[in-house]
Amino acid sequence: MSANKTTTTTAPAAPAEPSLSPLREPRYTPAEIEPRWQQRWADQPDLYGAEPASSGKPKYYVLEMLPYPSGQLHMGHVRNYAIGDALARYMWMTGHNVLHPMGWDAFGLPAENAALKNNRPPREWTLQNIAAMKRQMSRIGFSYDWRNEITTCFPEYYRWNQMFFIRMFERGLAYRKKSKVNWCPECCTVLANEQVIDGRCWRHEDTIVEQRDLEQWFLRITNYAEELLGDLSKLEGWPEKVRTMQRNWIGRSEGAEVTFDVEDAAGAPEDEDPSRQAGTAVLPAHETVKPSDKKITVFTTRIDTIFGATSVQLAPEHPLVKEFAAADAKLGAEVAALLDQQKNAREAGDIGAIEKHGVFTGHYAINPFNGERLPVWVANYILLDYGTGAIMSVPAHDERDHEFAKKYGLEIRIVILPHRTADQEQNGADEPLIPYTAEDSLLINSGDFNSLGNLEAQKKMAAFAEENGFGKATVTYRLKDWGISRQRYWGTPIPMLYCEKDGIIPVPDGDLPVLLPENVEITQTGGSPLGHLPEFVNATCPKCGGPARRETDTMDTFVDSSWYFYRYTSARDNSAPFDTAAVAYWFPIDQYIGGVEHAILHLIYSRFWTKVMRDLGLVQNDEPIERLFTQGMVIKDGAKMSKSRGNVVSPDEMIARYGADAARAYALFAAPPDRDLDWQEDGVAGVSRFLGRVFRFVTKYADRAQSANTVPSAPASTTSQALLRKLHQTIRKITQDFAGRWHFNTSIAAIMELVNTVTAAEPAISKGEVPDAVLAVILRDLVLLLAPFAPYLAFELWEQIGQKDNLLRAPWPKYDEALAREDEIEIPVQINGKLRTVIRVAAGADEETLRDTALAAEKIQAATDGKTVAKLIIVPGKLVNIVVK
RNA sequence: GCCCGGAUGGCGAAAUCGGCAGACGCAGCGGACUUAAAAUCCGCAGGCCCGCAAGGGCUGUGGGGGUUCAAGUCCCCCUCCGGGCACCA
Numbered sequence A: 001m002s003a004n005k006t007t008t009t010t011a012p013a014a015p016a017e018p019s020l021s022p023l024r025e026p027r028y029t030p031a032e033i034e035p036r037w038q039q040r041w042a043d044q045p046d047l048y049g050a051e052p053a054s055s056g057k058p059k060y061y062v063l064e065m066l067p068y069p070s071g072q073l074h075m076g077h078v079r080n081y082a083i084g085d086a087l088a089r090y091m092w093m094t095g096h097n098v099l100h101p102m103g104w105d106a107f108g109l110p111a112e113n114a115a116l117k118n119n120r121p122p123r124e125w126t127l128q129n130i131a132a133m134k135r136q137m138s139r140i141g142f143s144y145d146w147r148n149e150i151t152t153c154f155p156e157y158y159r160w161n162q163m164f165f166i167r168m169f170e171r172g173l174a175y176r177k178k179s180k181v182n183w184c185p186e187c188c189t190v191l192a193n194e195q196v197i198d199g200r201c202w203r204h205e206d207t208i209v210e211q212r213d214l215e216q217w218f219l220r221i222t223n224y225a226e227e228l229l230g231d232l233s234k235l236e237g238w239p240e241k242v243r244t245m246q247r248n249w250i251g252r253s254e255g256a257e258v259t260f261d262v263e264d265a266a267g268a269p270e271d272e273d274p275s276r277q278a279g280t281a282v283l284p285a286h287e288t289v290k291p292s293d294k295k296i297t298v299f300t301t302r303i304d305t306i307f308g309a310t311s312v313q314l315a316p317e318h319p320l321v322k323e324f325a326a327a328d329a330k331l332g333a334e335v336a337a338l339l340d341q342q343k344n345a346r347e348a349g350d351i352g353a354i355e356k357h358g359v360f361t362g363h364y365a366i367n368p369f370n371g372e373r374l375p376v377w378v379a380n381y382i383l384l385d386y387g388t389g390a391i392m393s394v395p396a397h398d399e400r401d402h403e404f405a406k407k408y409g410l411e412i413r414i415v416i417l418p419h420r421t422a423d424q425e426q427n428g429a430d431e432p433l434i435p436y437t438a439e440d441s442l443l444i445n446s447g448d449f450n451s452l453g454n455l456e457a458q459k460k461m462a463a464f465a466e467e468n469g470f471g472k473a474t475v476t477y478r479l480k481d482w483g484i485s486r487q488r489y490w491g492t493p494i495p496m497l498y499c500e501k502d503g504i505i506p507v508p509d510g511d512l513p514v515l516l517p518e519n520v521e522i523t524q525t526g527g528s529p530l531g532h533l534p535e536f537v538n539a540t541c542p543k544c545g546g547p548a549r550r551e552t553d554t555m556d557t558f559v560d561s562s563w564y565f566y567r568y569t570s571a572r573d574n575s576a577p578f579d580t581a582a583v584a585y586w587f588p589i590d591q592y593i594g595g596v597e598h599a600i601l602h603l604i605y606s607r608f609w610t611k612v613m614r615d616l617g618l619v620q621n622d623e624p625i626e627r628l629f630t631q632g633m634v635i636k637d638g639a640k641m642s643k644s645r646g647n648v649v650s651p652d653e654m655i656a657r658y659g660a661d662a663a664r665a666y667a668l669f670a671a672p673p674d675r676d677l678d679w680q681e682d683g684v685a686g687v688s689r690f691l692g693r694v695f696r697f698v699t700k701y702a703d704r705a706q707s708a709n710t711v712p713s714a715p716a717s718t719t720s721q722a723l724l725r726k727l728h729q730t731i732r733k734i735t736q737d738f739a740g741r742w743h744f745n746t747s748i749a750a751i752m753e754l755v756n757t758v759t760a761a762e763p764a765i766s767k768g769e770v771p772d773a774v775l776a777v778i779l780r781d782l783v784l785l786l787a788p789f790a791p792y793l794a795f796e797l798w799e800q801i802g803q804k805d806n807l808l809r810a811p812w813p814k815y816d817e818a819l820a821r822e823d824e825i826e827i828p829v830q831i832n833g834k835l836r837t838v839i840r841v842a843a844g845a846d847e848e849t850l851r852d853t854a855l856a857a858e859k860i861q862a863a864t865d866g867k868t869v870a871k872l873i874i875v876p877g878k879l880v881n882i883v884v885k
Numbered sequence B: 001g002c003c004c005g006g007a008u009g010g011c012g013a014a015a016u017c018g019g020c021a022g023a024c025g026c027a028g029c030g031g032a033c034u035u036a037a038a039a040u041c042c043g044c045a046g047g048c049c050c051g052c053a054a055g056g057g058c059u060g061u062g063g064g065g066g067u068u069c070a071a072g073u074c075c076c077c078c079u080c081c082g083g084g085c086a087c088c089a
Helices: A004-011 A030-041 A076-095 A109-118 A123-139 A155-170 A221-234 A240-250 A274-278 A305-307 A319-326 A329-347 A399-408 A421-425 A454-467 A564-570 A582-587 A602-615 A653-660 A660-669 A681-707 A716-740 A744-760 A760-768 A772-786 A791-800 A847-856 A859-863
Strands: A057-063 A096-099 A174-184 A189-192 A212-219 A253-263 A291-300 A311-314 A358-366 A371-381 A390-393 A416-418 A441-443 A471-476 A496-498 A504-507 A538-540 A549-551 A591-595 A628-631 A634-636 A823-829 A836-843 A869-875 A878-883
Touching: A004 A291, A030 A123, A030 A791, A057 A076, A057 A582, A076 A096, A076 A123, A076 A538, A076 A591, A076 A634, A076 A660, A076 A836, A096 A109, A096 A591, A096 A681, A096 A744, A109 A681, A123 A653, A123 A660, A155 A504, A155 A602, A189 A212, A221 A240, A221 A602, A221 A791, A240 A602, A240 A628, A253 A371, A253 A454, A291 A305, A291 A319, A291 A390, A305 A416, A305 A454, A305 A869, A311 A358, A319 A329, A319 A358, A329 A358, A329 A371, A399 A660, A399 A716, A441 A602, A454 A471, A496 A744, A653 A660, A653 A681, A660 A681, A660 A791, A681 A772, A681 A791, A716 A744, A716 A772, A744 A760, A744 A772, A760 A869, A772 A791, A791 A836, A823 A847, A823 A859, A836 A847, A836 A859, A847 A859, A847 A878, A859 A878
Parallel strands: A057 A096, A057 A591, A311 A371, A591 A628, A823 A878
Antiparallel strands: A174 A189, A174 A212, A253 A291, A253 A358, A253 A471, A311 A390, A358 A371, A416 A441, A496 A504, A496 A549, A538 A549, A823 A836, A869 A878
16 A cells, blocks of 8 residues: 555545635544555564564564453453553663563353344354454454464364363362352352352353362362462562462461361260250360270360360261261251351352351260360361361450350460560459450460460470370462363363263363364253253273263363463464473563463463473472552443443544544543543543644645654754753653653653643744754654554554654664753742742752752842841752741 | 451542642643634643742641651551451361
């Protein structure tokens, strides 16, 4: 396409205007400019291509989170990608070898739901959406290297999910177990713990997640809990907020396990004491006690308070409870009620607010530290899946235990006290408030451990337990293994076979991928859709050759996104998930950009996956992402954009009205990228007006700039100097914004200031007071500065000012401190901290000059007249403050 | 309950290291151009008060206290909004 100026700068035929002024300025018409450049860019498939490592340039991998192909970009995407695009373009212009890829998180439920609704195959629906969104992205002009595009629903991609899964299975990192799982009735499938938010589904905020018992595949992320936690401290380029969220999620808790023998009920002495029946009292050590073979292991973070334990509490689902209940129908019924309460509270997402209930089992456990016999209870607030599902209850030193003991009249025994001064000791300090839970305390009533500090006691008591074989120091995590089975169709088939003879067998590598069958009737009748396909289910055991059954569940789609960014480095490689040399070159990702909503989903799975791949010898890096940036949400009318609120702004509409440059530049201008952005259409119009001013100014003087030498000889007029000064200040400002806080809102504001300054000087410019060479530099640098934020306009103007080189790789302008420096500055002069006047001095003026000038100022004379100057604060370059009395 | 953010004109925001609060933009008002409008350009603009005006005074960054010559910025207390975690033993 030629750069025919007549066609590019003349307004398209407007409604009949009979007397067109010959002086009429060209109009800024993004609707005409943008599609033209879009076409030109599309004709250069290598334009945004990464170069080989041999390029010698420093590499820069900038990545935005890949979207789910819903069919429509929303403003959140536009903002996310505008940030990444600006950065990528800046990196190209500063001489980096940039990898800036894009792809599609293409498996997932919406495709299946759409299939049900419209009777269209998920694949077709998905691919059509991808095409639509790709069109939108291209229309906005994002600089993606589509040659490395990935689509996770293609077998070329998901076969590697299957390979990774088998490698994990071989190493015991993937395993199958029956367990309590989160079931979303809306999705008709299981969810991982990370996908349950306040007891609700992460995709259906009104749908309460149920608990079901199912056989499921799990990935042993807990094996990496310690490393995932420890390496967080290395991620200095991550927001502290995200690191904290991950830390909380992993939930490491140091403590000890202690095993209590359970008293053999038959061997226990008969006892008429009513407290024995009620289970409210601790019984003294009993010589004739015969420990049964039953044991209870509790987890506690406060083993130092174990002498204060007055009962043992079990989760309703604790195996021992089942045994007890089997022999005691009444207990069984009571436990069932407790379990119900717990289940309901869990499903409602407020286990924290459950009213505590419990029941005495009639059994006693023996405290191994002192031989005391503690009543064993079952309580509805004890969770089987945390710690050991059993606790020792210390009512004097734990809020929850205290509440429970009060309710049921259990003993409360104080075993730690605050440190006291001698004085307090003598005068009898107040008893501590019960429950007293302080970490810094002294032990009492604790046998041999008396008068130890509690932290020391924790160590000694754990060691004592270990020496005597009834416990040990241990660490518990809140993080649970990642359940990845999904009872849905549109996902990666789990590549496993079940043979009656040989059990669970992985599909041999040579048989991968296990293809997801097409033309499957999607049903929501329950069970995995693949299970209804005999031709899929029936297979041959690779070991014995006998009949085998295929796994019919598919993988969680978070598996797809856990490693996708590795494949971007060599997306067409069909012999491996990625080229390890390419990964070694490009990783870690220099900058990842996305929403904070993935702080503990995608971002923790990805870290886990990298560590597994490292242990498989596939990658060398411990962490995938060097720097993470979480952008704020896009808000309209005070709320997140959503269909239900009816406050959605469509990118297409914005582009049609104002152009892509204006829409994306507004997304960067309206707020700093890490903050929420309030979408105001008038603001887009404002940015569009600004771009129009740039367009008119540059095109107006393009000819003069083109004919000039590029290097201005001598600094000419003061106007020229002033303009060049502003230019270099602007270059400095924007360069610093890219290097630092990414406050592109101020970068764009700085360009606006520059344009305001330059257009204000138009009378001088048109009179020829500014040499063409200076003008040329200003126009050129202005266009360069604009390029990361409004690429269409920048490319258009770049050509108009006669530049032939590719703007994408044009060198970013360098600022010259000498040119940026002001030679005269204004210094505020205060009296007693209040601004009284402003003086003009030379930029480097010393204290003496400042003092003399300030004191000589008319207003200061008047204000200090007859008063004593008590103190003079002079900060060169900043201000003068005169303290008078 | 615990842990992070945040609160600045009518609105989005700026002030990066304790030094002129409100850059830049939106909306608004006044003007120029136009038969008119749109577009564009110029000017005004935190609030209150005095003044015909030029100009001047006071006040002002969620609230209260403090440190300092000087506080949006640092310290203490509090309110509200957003997010995360939460009988996790």
